[in-house]
Amino acid sequence: MTQSSQELSLHGSRCDSNAVREGGDNRLRSGNYPAEAKGTEPEKTRQQVIDELIKETPSQRDARNQAIAG
Numbered sequence: 001m002t003q004s005s006q007e008l009s010l011h012g013s014r015c016d017s018n019a020v021r022e023g024g025d026n027r028l029r030s031g032n033y034p035a036e037a038k039g040t041e042p043e044k045t046r047q048q049v050i051d052e053l054i055k056e057t058p059s060q061r062d063a064r065n066q067a068i069a070g
Contacts (some may be wrong), residue, residue, distance in 0.1 A: 044052075056064070
């Protein structure tokens, strides 16, 4: 392997590891699994979810249960 091909190989590995660190994928794993979905909102705490469920109206509860049941 020549000096320039070694540098290119090292540079490619560095780029791949940087891409993975930033939430991307590398060329060795591409196509194996879908990329991880990034949420647009911060995650809710358990207590926030419980509070929302307690506050929902009976019609909202029925609609949610129907959506879950299919």
